Structure formats: C-alpha cells, structure tokens
Amino acid sequence: MSLFLAPTTGETLRAFHQQLMQWFDEHGRHDLPWKPQDHYTPAQNIYHIWLSEIMLQQTQVATVIPYFFNFIEQFPTINALADAEIERVLKAWEGLGYYARARNLHQGAQYVRDQFNGEIPCDFAAIESIKGIGRTTAAAIMSQGFNRPFAILDGNVKRVMARVTGAMHPEKQLEKVLLPFAYMMSSQARPNDYTQAVMDFGATVCTKQPKCTTCFWQARCITLQQQQVAMIPAKKIKAVKKDLELFPIIVENQRGELLFHQRTTETIWHNLYEFPHLSSHLLDIEEMMPNVTVIESISLPRFKHVLTHINFHIEPLWIKVTTDDPSITLNGQCYAFTPRAIYETYAKTKPTNDLLDAIHG
C-alpha cells in the first residue's frame, strides 16, 4: 500500500519547479559568500563551494559564514590547504564541531592536489571519491559548481519534496522514495539555480513550522490541503543518549602555565587539545602528583556539555601549585605545563575553552 497522500504527476512537479524558480529570482538568497564570483578563478569558486558544503553539513548558514571567510583567507586555494599543517586546519575549525570534517577536508585537498593537479574535476564519481564527500555533497558541487543536473537530497530538499509529493514514509525509506522526484526536478532548466532555490525555499518558507500563508504553492500543496504539515516529513526516531561524568583537572603552576595535552583517542574530539581529566573525583592530590606543592584547590561550578549522543556532566577542579618540574605524570600519563600563548594557538574542545574562559575571566 502506498504511503503517499496522493499520486504526484509530472505536470505537478513541472509546475512546482516553474513557480519555485520565479520565487527564487525574487526571494532567494543571492548573497551567500560561496556563490561564484568573477574575481576568483573558476577553480577557486569550485573550491569555495566544496568548502561551504562541508561546513554546512549539519550546520546552519549563519554559523558557517564567519568560519568560511576566515578559512578561505588562511587557505585561499586547494593546494594551500593541502600544504597546510593539520593543526592550523583544526584551529580554523575550532568551535564548528564534527571535526572529522576538517580532517577529511584536509586529506581531500591533498588527494585533489596529488590526483587532480589541485583542481576538482567535473566528474561525479571522481568528486565522490574525495574523502568527506558523499552523494549529497558531490551532487551539490556538480550542480552548483558545474551547472550539471544532479539531485541533492539534504534535509531541506527532503522536507520540501516530502510535502510536495505527500510522502509519509519513515526516515529510512524517504530518501529512496524521493530520489526519482529530486532527479526529475534537477534535470530541468538552470540546475545550479534550482539547487540553490529548493534549499532556500526549504530554509526560509517550507521550514519545520512552514510559512504556508506566504507560499506560492499553498493552493496545490497536497500536504497542506490534507492538514498533514506537522506529520510530513515523518519524525526521526530519537537516539538514546548516554550520560557520562567528566572530571577535568586544571593544574596551574606559579608561572600561570597549565597542564595540557593532545587527545589521541580514535573516537571523540580526535587530535584536539584538552586538560587532563579523571573518570572520578580526585581524592588525594598529593598522592597523584608527588612533586608539587598545592597552593590552592578550587572546585569550579559543574556544567553540562551536550553532544549528539552523549550528555557530559563536567565537574572541574582548578589546582594552583608550585613545582620545578616542566611536566607531571598523572594516571601514568605525562602532561606538560604549557604557556598561555602556546595553548591558545591550538584547537581545543568546547568544554576546554569554556574552562579557559572560566579561569581567565
């Protein structure tokens, strides 16, 4: 049995496309900074679209814009990015989240430098072979960068297409069901503008709580007519979150240097910097750090840090000590005292930055 509210005809999709493009010309976002510009080379414009697509994964436009400007200033070309140190790339990404994106982007730039002479080719399969680029981002580069008819199905497009077609399918089936419709839409006129148009429409009109009274399609929207707007697209099944406690220890010596180290775990916050932390409360300071004299021990307020799948409950301890040692062994691991000017140049986790604000503010 069909999960569509009603069958969708080709005429319906063509009419929607026509009106969408008219809407875009008048109301679309035409000033996004990664839009191709004449004072950049064609290769740079493609690079900008690539970069923006990566930054925009699960991240809103307003958040991305300042990061984008900073990034292209530091890394103006793909080859410049490829030749840069990963530490600099992560620093430019600091606070944006999903740090695997930065590592994949850096690896991708080296791949493009070595395999494609520093220029992204107009080849969907080749683009998709670049680290960090999946079907959606590859299609976005093909359509927006090269003006080729490739369909994207990101969150915005899925929401728009689900409502236009009245697809009630659950999240997993939805993408497969909508892909043929998405391709049909993209294969009409102005592929690059269409891609931007449908995303702008999804981001500004056909939102989660859509502005149907201003919508050009309200008279023909099957989802609106049958009052299913709140039900389409179907909600995602919420993942169960874990609660984890974290006990960071901020050890500050008489010169104001802090114990600081780079994460090496393969899981979260890979390659980023943080304070040493324990999995339980620090019981005996003198026992854990024999060669230091504790001047002051301050419990900072506990706070929460939320990730997609983890709630961190953080109970920080700030210990001011005197010692002649340049490093401290804690739980069998060696941590070095680091001057403020140094650690501020490295990309840190969000809780670490919050703690730095707390002790310096």
Add this chain to the structure above:
DNA sequence: AACTCGGGGCG
C-alpha cells in the same frame, strides 16, 4: 541498517 560524530539556535 544502525551507530558515531559537535555545537549553536530556536520555540
């Protein structure tokens, strides 16, 4: 197919 990866904004 399910799970993992951040952080910000908004109602």
Add this chain to the structure above:
DNA sequence: CGCCCAGAGTT
C-alpha cells in the same frame, strides 16, 4: 529542554 541543521564514515 528537545529538536534540527546544505551528512558522511564506519561497522
């Protein structure tokens, strides 16, 4: 406080 945002890699 819950949900979503221009998703992709791993298992």
